[in-house]
Amino acid sequence: MTQITYVSTDDTRHTVDAPDGESLMRVALQHDIPGIVGECGGELTCGTCHVYVSDEWSDRVEPESEGERELLSMMDGVRPESRLACQIRVQHDMHGFTARISDHQ
Amino acid sequence: MSGDSPVESAQSYDVLIVGAGQAGVQTAMSLRQGGFEGSIAIVGDENELPYQRPPLSKAYLRGDAEVGEFRFRSAEYWTKNSIEMISGITVESVDVDAHEVLTENGLRIGYSHLVWAAGGRARTLAVPGANHSGVFSLRNHADAERLRVSLVDARYAVIIGGGYIGLEAAAALAQRGVTVTVIEVQERLLARVTCPAVSDFYSDLHRAAGTTILLSSGVEHILGENDHVVGVQLSSGEILPADLVIVGVGLIPNVEPLAAAGVVCSNGVEVDGECRTSAPDIFAVGDCANFKSSFSGGARVRLESVPNAVEHGKVVASVILSLPNDVKAPPWFWSHQFDTRLQTVGLQAGHDEAIVRGEPGASKFSIVYLRSGRVIALDCVNSIADFAQGKLLVEQGTPATPEELADTTIELKSLATRAA
Numbered sequence: 001m002t003q004i005t006y007v008s009t010d011d012t013r014h015t016v017d018a019p020d021g022e023s024l025m026r027v028a029l030q031h032d033i034p035g036i037v038g039e040c041g042g043e044l045t046c047g048t049c050h051v052y053v054s055d056e057w058s059d060r061v062e063p064e065s066e067g068e069r070e071l072l073s074m075m076d077g078v079r080p081e082s083r084l085a086c087q088i089r090v091q092h093d094m095h096g097f098t099a100r101i102s103d104h105q
Numbered sequence: 106m107s108g109d110s111p112v113e114s115a116q117s118y119d120v121l122i123v124g125a126g127q128a129g130v131q132t133a134m135s136l137r138q139g140g141f142e143g144s145i146a147i148v149g150d151e152n153e154l155p156y157q158r159p160p161l162s163k164a165y166l167r168g169d170a171e172v173g174e175f176r177f178r179s180a181e182y183w184t185k186n187s188i189e190m191i192s193g194i195t196v197e198s199v200d201v202d203a204h205e206v207l208t209e210n211g212l213r214i215g216y217s218h219l220v221w222a223a224g225g226r227a228r229t230l231a232v233p234g235a236n237h238s239g240v241f242s243l244r245n246h247a248d249a250e251r252l253r254v255s256l257v258d259a260r261y262a263v264i265i266g267g268g269y270i271g272l273e274a275a276a277a278l279a280q281r282g283v284t285v286t287v288i289e290v291q292e293r294l295l296a297r298v299t300c301p302a303v304s305d306f307y308s309d310l311h312r313a314a315g316t317t318i319l320l321s322s323g324v325e326h327i328l329g330e331n332d333h334v335v336g337v338q339l340s341s342g343e344i345l346p347a348d349l350v351i352v353g354v355g356l357i358p359n360v361e362p363l364a365a366a367g368v369v370c371s372n373g374v375e376v377d378g379e380c381r382t383s384a385p386d387i388f389a390v391g392d393c394a395n396f397k398s399s400f401s402g403g404a405r406v407r408l409e410s411v412p413n414a415v416e417h418g419k420v421v422a423s424v425i426l427s428l429p430n431d432v433k434a435p436p437w438f439w440s441h442q443f444d445t446r447l448q449t450v451g452l453q454a455g456h457d458e459a460i461v462r463g464e465p466g467a468s469k470f471s472i473v474y475l476r477s478g479r480v481i482a483l484d485c486v487n488s489i490a491d492f493a494q495g496k497l498l499v500e501q502g503t504p505a506t507p508e509e510l511a512d513t514t515i516e517l518k519s520l521a522t523r524a525a
Contacts, residue, residue: 071489071492
């Protein structure tokens with residue numbers, strides 16, 4: 001288990017223990033984190049698990065694929081630190097990882 | 106769980122939702138999210154917490170995921186949000202005047218608003234042998250579980266029906282080392298939902314994985330020994346060996362209790378733009394709802410997809426909450442077979458041109474569908490940029506020429522700015 005924190009748009013922090021290998025989108029759904037929808041189940045289709053990952057973590061998680069970049073580029077509220085939570089798997093070295101949930105889902 | 110609720114108890118809810126699939130669950134979640142304070146119950150015919158169906162024919166069947174990983178919400182969510190789950194119970198009839206439903210075990214449940222989210226059931230084949238053990242449908246967790254168990258010892262599988270469910274199952278089985286044959290009665294795969302170029306692409310994809318695709322082929326007989334399937338006899342007389350058979354020939358919407366109560370039903374329950382049926386205080390949503398889409402040129406459609414179910418759930422919640430509806434997004438859909446991702450936006454029925462964009466031989470292309478020179482839909486194969494950008498064109502009904510759409514050096518979003 002690895003400790004992960006989601007920060008809601010109202011700055012509420014939700015810290016949960018996440019199993020390694022699970023996606024940040026699934027972890028959020030299993031813990032009822034508001035703001036993460038994950039409508040397509042991780043198929044790079046809906047863009048409803050949009051999070052912002054700060055620079056200190058962006059190099060330490062799985063890099064974005066071309067498809068993820070293509071989908072993000074058409075979404076509202078996109079920033080350089082935008083990621084789709086379904087495309088990031090929890091790894092043991094992510095203890096303390098923090099993602100801010102975008103209000104553009 | 107209250108699957109064994111006493112028969113005599115008379116319950117009543119401000120919102121009673123029949124069906125615990127995507128549309129029913131979305132309705133309940135959107136109501137609470139929107140601040141609805143009345144009572145909500147969901148009656149579902151399965152004895153478990155609600156889960157997403159799409160992974161059943163993909164990751165679950167491959168053995169890469171368990172249902173616990175794709176539940177909509179945790180068990181605590183439902184209690185915390187005061188959404189009562191009445192599980193393992195089928196609704197048999199509806200009393201429109203009394204505002205009550207009657208369940209198979211004799212329970213009467215009252216409602217102020219009834220949301221019919223009962224989905225559908227797998228269509229079965231009317232051929233001899235269709236009841237043999239080893240013949241499966243693939244609609245819910247129980248179906249998928251039985252199928253996955255029987256896969257372990259299977260060498261030969263025959264899949265009847267070359268639609269999305271059949272093809273996704275074919276891919277999962279082939280990936281597990283089963284020798285698969287797909288039988289399709291039409292002259293091409295996915296004939297109802299896409300154009301020949303996409304159909305041909307999928308035939309090639311499955312054939313390359315070792316699967317046999319038989320087109321324009323009917324099934325005469327499912328052969329059994331001791332009531333267990335051993336083969337499938339085609340109309341041509343040919344016999345295929347089979348350790349298991351999957352029948353994926355479509356869905357029958359669950360409308361009978363509403364139809365018997367006099368609610369107008371055709372192919373599904375007919376609803377208006379607010380998902381209202383012909384009966385007062387009764388809504389219908391998701392796979393079983395038949396409606397006029399602004400993306401179908403006004404024709405009635407019934408869509409079997411997650412995004413449609415989500416959209417309907419949100420619409421009904423906002424109607425009950427007397428909130429304005431958001432602008433409607435075009436319908437979309439996805440399918441995942443092997444490493445190939447198909448993403449569809451818009452409704453292609455009624456198109457008069459289908460433009461190939463990209464190279465099907467390179468497994469990366471899109472089909473852009475036009476009607477009267479305007480973009481109405483796209484099928485995108487491993488082309489997420491076209492899907493993400495094409496949405497805009499469909500929303501706007503953008504006019505475009507076949508030449509510019511076929512030119513992959515022109516980004517689709519660059520066409521979207523022009524006046525529709």
